[in-house]
Amino acid sequence: ETARPGSPDHGAAACVLAYQAMSAADVSSRRQAIERLDAFASTHDGTPHAQRWVISGEYVAAKLSLANGDRADALRRFRRCAAMDATVFSPLLGTKTVDAACRAGMLLAMDGRVEEAREAWVAGIREARRLVGSSWLNVVGDERTPQPYGLHELAQVVDAASHCAGWLGASNRLEEQPGYAWVDSTRQTFGDTRGYVRDLLAAKAWLESMLAAAGDGRAMQDQLARAAEQVQALCGERDWLRTQVANYRQAASDLEAGLVKTREWARELEAAKEWQQAQAEHWRQDAQSVRGTVAELEKARDWNAAQTANWRAEAEARAAAIATLRAAIAELEKARDWNAAQAANWRAAMVELEKARDWNAAQAANWRAEAEAQAAAIASLRAAVAELEKARDWNVAQVSNWREAAESRARTIESLKAAASELEKARERERSEAATAAEFLRQEIERGKAREADLEARVADEAAQLAEARRRIDDLLKRGLVDRVLNRPV
Numbered sequence: 001e002t003a004r005p006g007s008p009d010h011g012a013a014a015c016v017l018a019y020q021a022m023s024a025a026d027v028s029s030r031r032q033a034i035e036r037l038d039a040f041a042s043t044h045d046g047t048p049h050a051q052r053w054v055i056s057g058e059y060v061a062a063k064l065s066l067a068n069g070d071r072a073d074a075l076r077r078f079r080r081c082a083a084m085d086a087t088v089f090s091p092l093l094g095t096k097t098v099d100a101a102c103r104a105g106m107l108l109a110m111d112g113r114v115e116e117a118r119e120a121w122v123a124g125i126r127e128a129r130r131l132v133g134s135s136w137l138n139v140v141g142d143e144r145t146p147q148p149y150g151l152h153e154l155a156q157v158v159d160a161a162s163h164c165a166g167w168l169g170a171s172n173r174l175e176e177q178p179g180y181a182w183v184d185s186t187r188q189t190f191g192d193t194r195g196y197v198r199d200l201l202a203a204k205a206w207l208e209s210m211l212a213a214a215g216d217g218r219a220m221q222d223q224l225a226r227a228a229e230q231v232q233a234l235c236g237e238r239d240w241l242r243t244q245v246a247n248y249r250q251a252a253s254d255l256e257a258g259l260v261k262t263r264e265w266a267r268e269l270e271a272a273k274e275w276q277q278a279q280a281e282h283w284r285q286d287a288q289s290v291r292g293t294v295a296e297l298e299k300a301r302d303w304n305a306a307q308t309a310n311w312r313a314e315a316e317a318r319a320a321a322i323a324t325l326r327a328a329i330a331e332l333e334k335a336r337d338w339n340a341a342q343a344a345n346w347r348a349a350m351v352e353l354e355k356a357r358d359w360n361a362a363q364a365a366n367w368r369a370e371a372e373a374q375a376a377a378i379a380s381l382r383a384a385v386a387e388l389e390k391a392r393d394w395n396v397a398q399v400s401n402w403r404e405a406a407e408s409r410a411r412t413i414e415s416l417k418a419a420a421s422e423l424e425k426a427r428e429r430e431r432s433e434a435a436t437a438a439e440f441l442r443q444e445i446e447r448g449k450a451r452e453a454d455l456e457a458r459v460a461d462e463a464a465q466l467a468e469a470r471r472r473i474d475d476l477l478k479r480g481l482v483d484r485v486l487n488r489p490v
Contacts, residue, residue, distance in 0.1 A: 011053025094157035128161035
């Protein structure tokens, strides 16, 4: 309520409330959580942290819709989440986008849309490969001092892609043997094993909390009564499994009866072969098809028998679990010290998370400083280019003036030569002085030409420098660095 609407804090709070609503018993609480997530998605401020919560919110909203029984809305949200770009914040968000692609494919397969389901699973694998191959800066930070959680979550992205691969491998059997396909596709990955261990540790912590809460004999009796109720519930589940086994046995018997009828039909086809000689080859192919069907039915019968054995073993395992639960109540006292050690480990983990948060804040400050420095460097380059253009214009004007002065001096020299010729005829005695004056004027012309050549070289050098500066600016523009730095949010 106190967070600014559309801010990352607003999105984080909406996601936390949504995950709390997952365990709510009433549908209205889950619908209110979805409405809060949609409100944030429509008003977020567009920052990477805000978009991070948009992706997480879309994922949990899809799971809430599925819990409400609205499969169409869940499919739409899973697809929308899978299409979002996780790298806007970090490749670790692929735990949401890749898993959303897998779940979208599962819902499509349940609706019989197998081809669309395959496309969703292939897209999930491609997205996982793209995310793993992207920059790991937002995964581990500094490679020499990596963050402890990054690679663990990246492994969960690969686990989600492994689920997509499992479904793709079993997709060819979805139409003919859907039960086998579903069992084969739900094979356990290393991430699933870690989740199973985590659930076991949570159950252990719950039992320890129950022991801590049992302060006197009456509380212990209440706990034992609740445990007895749970045992009764497990017994009910065992009876349900027995009923399922009986149903599957009946289904196996029905399959046997169908097999007998199919074999009788094959014999009738063999008896009619002489009557229908013209279609002998056709009937022979049908007989082969029927034999293939018989073989598939026999495989299905064997599979049902195996399933019956598995369910019988599972019923026995549940009975053993009931006995284990009773024994675990006696072991709760020994687990108290272990729980204290776990609490200390969690505190240490919280310290590590605080360090990671401080490091991220320092990285953000460094990136802002670097962006400001690059913006200042570009402004200096633009000012230097403007000065070079002014210098070029001034040099062009100077060269033009010096050329006019040289031409004027050349004309003056010609006039002086003519005057010297006339003076040489008229004044023989002044010939030596005129020659001296002509030599002086020639040297002045040479010096003027030398200065003019020097100025032209300087103008050419400055023009080359200006062309090089323009080339560098054009190169920066082509690479997009100038616009990226100027338009980069600070």
